Amino acid sequence: MSTTSPALADLLSRMRELGLDDSVGPELAALRDEVQATTSQLEATTKELVTATSDLEATGDELARAATELSAVNEELEQRSSDVERVTAYLQSVIDGVPGAVVVVDVDQKVRAWSAGAAARWGSPRSDVSGRAFGRLDLKGETPDLIGCVRSILADESVAGEPTPVGEDGAEARCHPLRGADGGLEGAVLFVTG
Incomplete structure (x- = not known):
């Protein structure tokens, strides 16, 4: 990734057109360096955010799969509970008979x-x-x-x-x-x- 963003490059280009370059003074050079450092930090932070977003999406996918599996297990348990209730009722009717x-x-x-x-x-x-x-x-x-x-x-x-x-x-x-x-x-x- 470039350390100079398109916006900063455009700003530096305009400064040169106006005759404002390193010869204007150390303050302007320091300001340019500070803007470039801030831009680099923003680019690094953006990269970290993209990685974190990707990790969160992967975690979300895993949670969705786990929820689907739990739902299937829950449905099976409900079916088995229903079967047990039916068999229990049947056996009770046999005993009552x-x-x-x-x-x-x-x-x-x-x-x-x-x-x-x-x-x-x-x-x-x-x-x-x-x-x-x-x-x-x-x-x-x-x-x-x-x-x-x-x-x-x-x-x-x-x-x-x-x-x-x-x-x-x-x-x-x-x-x-x-x-x-x-x-x-x-x-x-x-x-x-x-």
Whole structure:
């Protein structure tokens, strides 16, 4: 890049036409040198600004790409959430369709599923029992028998399905192990019929 701008070159040319050159005096020469130095500084600053603008544009492009990727990830998560909600609703309808009360507990004996039949039998809606300790629920006097049934499955899976009488209405409880995809014990499923 030239150290003399077109405007400065034009100014110097006019000064020469008027007879104002270095012979006019040291002040004019100093002024010319100062103008040339200022022009050089402005050209250097302009160059830095062009580089900074280019860097900012590149950063903007990277941010735009990242935003596009995040948007795609967000859409996928929304789709998966929708799929999980649909499967959860389907499984709940299956549980609600089983006659009697159905309760699913995890290995810590916390309620993970509660059928409409369980809500009708014990008077507690699903929202009140979900995630709570099964042994702490008020099951209208049936709690000790049902806790025993669940604990026996969690301790020894071989007793699965043996009927346990509960309540005064002749109901029976059966408990079965709940297994994960790897075959490991993940909890128990309790059925109360009668």
